Amino acid sequence: MELFPPLPLTEWRDTKETLHRFAQVVGKIRLAASVRRNHWWNVPFHLTGRGITTRPMGQVDGNPVFTIDFDFVDHRLVVATADGRSASFPLLDQSVASFYRQTLETLADLGVRVEIRVPRPYGLPDADRPFAEDFEHATYDPAWANRQWQVLGQVGLVLEEFAARFSGKVSPVHLFWHSFDLAHTRFSGGALDQPSHVDPVTREAYSRELISFGFWFGDANLGEPAFYSYTTPEPPHLAEDPLTPSSARWTELNNSHLAVLRYDAARAEADPRATVLAxxxxAYRAGAARAGWDVAHLACPGGITDPRLPAPPL
Known part of the structure; x- marks a missing residue:
């Protein structure tokens, strides 16, 4: 497959909206059955060779150790326990309601019982509708589901390469199910005191100074896939700094600025991978310089922190 194949949101919006809610169902199970980590790092999915995974969870809540995987090759949801048992069901021909029911039934058949505290979507237009009552979202096109996973894998490797350049505290490259975006975040080490009115999810997510980088498939605010970056807290005059390539732009969103490179603009470049890295x-240089980060001290050329260690032979 070509690097960054076509992915017009208009062509697979219905599949994306259904898959997004499937991911939220499983993501809320992950939230309930995993040990809390800083910045909610226990919650996101990670990429696999066939789709995305929750990683092992359970045990601390009395459940057996288990995983839930989306297989975008055979298009099944796969639940497996550490003792070797597994069960699965097809992702095709499912509404959100039937997917929710079958997921819980499959877990119960394997001896796993998880209580989802708020069994409704998070941050979506239908956030007041329980998963069990959503018969509207029921589109799953296998070709587009496979395509989105292929793109996530390609972007994930670019983000891993970019992550290697920084020696400070960083997040994994992971997929957040609430917004369905693949992200990687760098931290300065400085604490950030959020105002008292800020909700608990945001307070924990942004309790430290950070610059985040990622990719998402498009939404109501930007109706096409794009690479992005933002700095929190946003330093003054950030949006005055130039971005690379020239097609990248600062976009105002929720009283702050988002650096955006459209997916199709990156695809049109002679070297899309190098373009996204640049x-x-x-975006990092702009945010770090404006926020006063020690860029030189935090650099990690070639993924190596020891200045005397030569690069490994290829």
Missing amino acids: FYES
Whole structure:
């Protein structure tokens, strides 16, 4: 498959909206059955060779150790326990309601019982509708589901390469199910005191100074896939700094600025991978310089922190 194949949101919006809610169902199970980590790092999915996974969870809540995987090759949801048992069901021909029911039934058949505290979507237009009552979202096109996973894998490797350049505290490259975006975040080490009115999810997510980088498939605010970056807290005059390539732009969103490189603009470049890396680097340099980070001290050329260690032979 070509690097960054076509992925027009208009062509697979219905599948994306259904899959997004499937992911939220499983994501809320992960939230209930995993040990809490800083910045909610226990919650996101990670990429696999066939789709995305929750990683092992359970045990602390009395359940057996288990995983839930989306297989975008055979298009099944797969639940497996550490003792070797597994069960699965097809992702095709499912509404959110039937997917929710079958997921819980499959877990119960394997001796796993998880209580989802709020069994409704998070941050979506139908956030007041229980999963069990959503018969509207029921589109799953296998070709587009496979395509989105292929793109996530390609972008994930670019983000891993970019992550290697930084020696400070960083997040994994992981997929957040609430917004369905693949992200990687760098931290300065400085604490950030959020105002008292800020909700608990945001307070924990942004309790430290950070610059985040990622990719998402598009939404109501930006109706096409794009690479992005933002700095929190946003330093003054950030949006005055240039971005690379010239097609990248600062976009105002929720009273702050988001660096955006459209997916199709990156695809049109002679070297899309190098273009995305340059975009992330330009956004990082802008945010870090304006926020007063020690860029030189935090650098990690070639993924190596020891200045006397030669690069490994290829």
